[in-house]
């Protein structure tokens with residue numbers, strides 16, 4: 001596959017690709033991407049882990065439209081962000097998205113199921129490099145490359 005990564009999302013020489021740990025349970029049930037209690041969320045669940053590649057599926061519904069009958073790009077980016085983020089957390093530390101680069105390659109109609117795959121291309125210090133892609137009916141529709149940054153637990157403390 002051609003890579004969507006720019007210089008900022010390409011791991012430096014010497015970055016390592018750690019083995020992934022078991023998929024984490026949903027960390028926060030209010031999460032837009034994976035939370036079961038997020039009423040407007042997309043509720044992604046892992047459907048498979050094949051070596052270093054995690055898989056999930058996302059079905060586009062009317063509420064996800066941008067243009068009539070077509071998925072909004074931001075929703076597709078959110079699904080990719082969640083898939084990449086879940087792989088980052090399977091590295092065994094806490095990460096947030098620092099940079100998310102996305103290519104939208106084909107329109108995605110309402111009713112489509114996007115088969116998402118995500119993997120890590122390297123870890124260097126606090127930086128984790130992730131890539132992912134989404135296929136609809138076997139055709140590459142979206143892809144992303146991202147830089148995630150490791151953060152301390154305090155990052156997630158509730159704000160006043």
Ligand SMILES: CCCCC/C=C\C/C=C\C/C=C\C/C=C\CCCC(=O)SCCNC(=O)CCNC(=O)[C@H](O)C(C)(C)COP(=O)(O)OP(=O)(O)OC[C@H]1O[C@@H](n2cnc3c(N)ncnc32)[C@H](O)[C@@H]1OP(=O)(O)O
Nearest residue numbers: 034044045046054055056082083085086096097098099149
């Ligand atoms: C495939 C299956 C999927 C199925 C899913 C099913 C179930 C899922 C279950 C569990 C899922 C679990 C987890 C998934 C969770 C979430 C997914 C979504 C993730 C998100 O949606 S998360 C929210 C959005 N995200 C933010 O809310 C971040 C806001 N932001 C900040 O909090 C700071 O900005 C921070 C911490 C990023 C950095 O701040 P800081 O002060 O700690 O560090 P600093 O700035 O020094 O950066 C250190 C080094 O990173 C470089 N760096 C930083 N940012 C960069 C950028 N943008 N571009 C290029 N380089 C960058 C610097 O240049 C420096 O590099 P150097 O060291 O070389 O100088």
